[in-house]
Amino acid sequence: MPFTDDSKRFQRELKTMRAIISLYCCREHGGRGICPHCQELLNYAENRLKNCVHGEASKPACQNCQVHCYSRGRREEMRKIMSRTGMRMALHHPGLTLQHFFDCIGKTGKKKTSAP
Numbered sequence: 001m002p003f004t005d006d007s008k009r010f011q012r013e014l015k016t017m018r019a020i021i022s023l024y025c026c027r028e029h030g031g032r033g034i035c036p037h038c039q040e041l042l043n044y045a046e047n048r049l050k051n052c053v054h055g056e057a058s059k060p061a062c063q064n065c066q067v068h069c070y071s072r073g074r075r076e077e078m079r080k081i082m083s084r085t086g087m088r089m090a091l092h093h094p095g096l097t098l099q100h101f102f103d104c105i106g107k108t109g110k111k112k113t114s115a116p
């Protein structure tokens with residue numbers, strides 16, 4: 001059964017994905033918010049997630065998934081992002097990772113409002 005837009009699982013996965021990519025972009029690209037390149041990757045990931053063949057009931061974590069629905073290039077990119085941001089940490093300590101993420105975004109957010 002495919003995901004529906006209001007599926008909790010879908011929303012949670014998407015939120016995590018967005019958090020990880022934002023964190024990565026914030027650290028690696030140093031921009032305010034998500035840069036266009038990372039936004040595009042996020043859109044791609046969202047699309048893949050929506051079309052995940054496992055769907056609501058049986059979806060494994062993407063990095064454990066046997067069905068490689070990402071194109072080769074995208075997969076490499078995601079793998080790089082996961083390794084840089086510590087996907088393991090996100091899985092085992094979601095609160096900690098999100099706190100990190102909010103710290104990161106919070107700082108850039110403040111900068112954004114005071115910037116000319």
Ligand SMILES: [Zn+2]
Nearest residue numbers: 025029035038
């Ligand atoms: Zn970026």
